Amino acid sequence: MTSAAASAPAPTGSAAASGTPASKGKELAKLSYFYGPGFADMVRLARTVLDNIREDLAITATTTRRWIRNQCDAGGWIRTILAWLIVAAEFLYWMSTAVAQLFAGATFCLFMLLPQMVLFCILEAVMLLFGAIVAGLDSIVTHVRHISYVCESCHARFTLPVYVCADCGAKHCVLKPNRYGALRHVCTCGKKLSSTVLRPSRAKLEAICPNCWESGIETPLTNAVNRTIVIPVVGGESSGKTALITAFTTDLINTRSAARGLTATPDGVDKQTMYATMSADYTSGTVAKTATQQNAANASAFSMSFFLSGPKLNPERRIQLVDIAGETFVNNAENEQQLQYRDADALVLVIDPMSLPAARSRFGASLDAGDSGTISSARAEDVLTALNNNLRAAAQLDRHGRLDMPIAVVLSKMDESQHLLDRFGDPAVSAMKGLDAQRYGDWFDDMDFLCRQYLYDMDMGDIVDSITQTFPNNRFFAVSAIGHTAGDGRGFKPKYVDDVIDWILRHKDPSLADALGARRFSNAKLPIVEPAVGLYDTMFARTSVASETNAAI
Ligand SMILES: [Zn+2]
Ligand SMILES: [Zn+2]
Incomplete structure (x- = not known):
C-alpha cells in the first residue's frame, strides 16, 4: 500500500510574490466598471457641467462691473448718470439676452447631460441585475449539482478553489460573480479569467486548495468540476x-x-x-x-x-x-x-x-x-x-x-x-x-x-x-x-x-x-x-x- 505521503500531492513551495495568503479575500483583479468607477465618472461629468455654468455667470458679472467702473472713473456727474442710464438700458438688454443665453446654455448642457445620466442609470441597473442573476445562477448550479472539492492533503471540503492566473501566477481567491465582474474578472496583469461555474473555461485554470493556501502551501487540485x-x-x-x-x-x-x-x-x-x-x-x-x-x-x-x-x-x-x-x-x-x-x-x-x-x-x-x-x-x-x-x-x-x-x-x-x-x-x-x-x-x-x-x-x-x-x-x-x-x-x-x-x-x-x-x-x-x-x-x-x-x- 502506498503511504499517505505518497498519496497526498506534494506541496509546491510557499507563497509566491504574486499574491500571498495574507491577501486572501482581496481579489487581485480590476473592479468592474458598474461597481464604482461608473458612478465616479457620472459624478465627475455632472460636476464639470455645473462648474462650466457657474464660470459663465461669473465672467458676465465681472465684465459688467468693470464697464460701469470705467464710465464712473471718466468723471462728471452728467456722464455718470448717463452712463448709469446706458448701463441700465444695456443691462436690461444684456440681462434678457444673457438670461436667454444662460437658459439656452443650461438647457443645452442639461439635455446633453440628462440622457447620458438616464442611459447610464438604466445600463447600471441592467448590469447590476445581470450580475445578481449570474451570481444567483452560479450558486444554484453549485448547490443543485453538489459541486465541491476535497483537498487530498488537508481533507477540507470547499466549493471555490483558489484559481491561479495562467499569465502572471496571481492567486484569485474569489473568482466568482461579484463586484469584480459577473462572467469574468480582469486580472491585475490584464488577463481575462472566467469567473463562474457557468463558464466551463474556469475549470481549466490551475486550482489550489484554499485551506492549505491560508498556511502558505500550494496544494494543487484536480480542477475538473x-x-x-x-x-x-x-x-x-x-x-x-x-x-x-x-x-x-x-x-x-x-x-x-x-x-x-x-x-x-x-x-x-x-x-x-x-x-x-x-x-x-x-x-x-x-x-x-x-x-x-x-x-x-x-x-x-x-x-x-x-x-x-x-x-x-x-x-x-x-x-x-x-x-x-x-x-x-x-x-x-x-x-x-x-x-x-x-x-x-x-x-x-x-x-x-x-x-x-x-x-x-x-x-x-x-x-x-x-x-x-x-x-x-x-x-x-x-x-x-x-x-x-x-x-x-x-x-x-x-x-x-x-x-x-x-x-x-x-x-x-x-x-x-x-x-x-x-x-x-x-x-x-x-x-x-x-x-x-x-x-x-x-x-x-x-x-x-x-x-x-x-x-x-x-x-x-x-x-x-x-x-x-x-x-x-x-x-x-x-x-x-x-x-x-x-x-x-x-x-x-x-x-x-x-x-x-x-x-x-x-x-x-x-x-x-x-x-x-x-x-x-x-x-x-x-x-x-x-x-x-x-x-x-x-x-x-x-x-x-x-x-x-x-x-x-
Ligand atoms: Zn494575471
Ligand atoms: Zn488542503
Whole structure:
C-alpha cells in the first residue's frame, strides 16, 4: 500500500510574490466598471457641467462691473448718470439676452447631460441585475449539482478553489460573480479569467486548495468540476478497513463501472499506483496494513479516490474513501484536524467481530492459525469513544447531540469462524427467514438485526445503543471483504461489501446509486426486532444454526 505521503500531492513551495495568503479575500483583479468607477465618472461629468455654468455667470458679472467702473472713473456727474442710464438700458438688454443665453446654455448642457445620466442609470441597473442573476445562477448550479472539492492533503471540503492566473501566477481567491465582474474578472496583469461555474473555461485554470493556501502551501487540485463524496472508513487496527476499501474499489473500477456503462479512473498518478497495488492485492488475496505516518507534516489517514463519469452523471463524481490508520485512530494522536469527519458524507465503522473479548473466549478456539493472527487488538469501545470524540470536535451535532450523516456499521471477516456465520452470516439469515418468512422477509433487515444481536450477546450492547443515539440513520452489515482467510493464495471474493457503500449512496447520491444499479434497501424502521441479551438463543433454539453455537458454549 502506498503511504499517505505518497498519496497526498506534494506541496509546491510557499507563497509566491504574486499574491500571498495574507491577501486572501482581496481579489487581485480590476473592479468592474458598474461597481464604482461608473458612478465616479457620472459624478465627475455632472460636476464639470455645473462648474462650466457657474464660470459663465461669473465672467458676465465681472465684465459688467468693470464697464460701469470705467464710465464712473471718466468723471462728471452728467456722464455718470448717463452712463448709469446706458448701463441700465444695456443691462436690461444684456440681462434678457444673457438670461436667454444662460437658459439656452443650461438647457443645452442639461439635455446633453440628462440622457447620458438616464442611459447610464438604466445600463447600471441592467448590469447590476445581470450580475445578481449570474451570481444567483452560479450558486444554484453549485448547490443543485453538489459541486465541491476535497483537498487530498488537508481533507477540507470547499466549493471555490483558489484559481491561479495562467499569465502572471496571481492567486484569485474569489473568482466568482461579484463586484469584480459577473462572467469574468480582469486580472491585475490584464488577463481575462472566467469567473463562474457557468463558464466551463474556469475549470481549466490551475486550482489550489484554499485551506492549505491560508498556511502558505500550494496544494494543487484536480480542477475538473465534480461532486466529491467522502466516506471515512474507521475502525481499530487490523479490523478489515483496508480490505474493505480494496474490495470495493477494485470491484468498481475493474468490473462494476464497465458493466453499467460508466468510466472509473483513479484520481492522479499517486492513486493510479495505489490502485495497481490494490489490484495486485485483490488477485493475490493479501492486504497491506495501512501505512501510518509518524511525520507530523503528513496526513495520518490515506485515501483512495477515483472519478466516475458517464452519460447520466453530471457533474462527474469523485469518490474518496479515507482509510484511517487504526493506531492513530484509537490513540487519538491524529496529526491533522481530521477534517475528513467534518466534511464526510457518511461513515463506515468497521468492527472485527472476533476482537470482542467475549467472542474470543467463546469462539476463539475455532479460528485457524491464519485468522487468529489477524484479529484486531483494538477494543471496540475505544474505537467508538475515539470516533465520538473526533466527531464532537469536528462535526456539527444537532442540539440533541446527534449527527444526520448515515453510518454503516460493519462486522468484518464474518467467515473467520462458522460460529460467526451462524450468528449473523448467511446461515443465520436463512434460519431467521425460516422462522417467519413474512415477518423476516428482507435479507438485509434480518442481517441488521443479527449483527446488533451479536454485539448485544458479546456484551457490546452499549456500543449499539451509543451508535443509534448519535446516528439516527444507521444500518448494520455483515461482510467478508476477502471471502476467506487472508494470504491463503486465493484472490478476493468479496461478500456484501458493495452493499455497504450502495446503502450510503442511496442516501447521499441517489442518481449515482441509480447509475451504478445499487441495491435498494427497505424503509423498515430498524432494527426490525429489538435486540436483547440472550434473545438469539431463544429465537434460534430450534433452527439449524443452534447446534453449532450451543456446542461451542
Ligand atoms: Zn494575471
Ligand atoms: Zn488542503
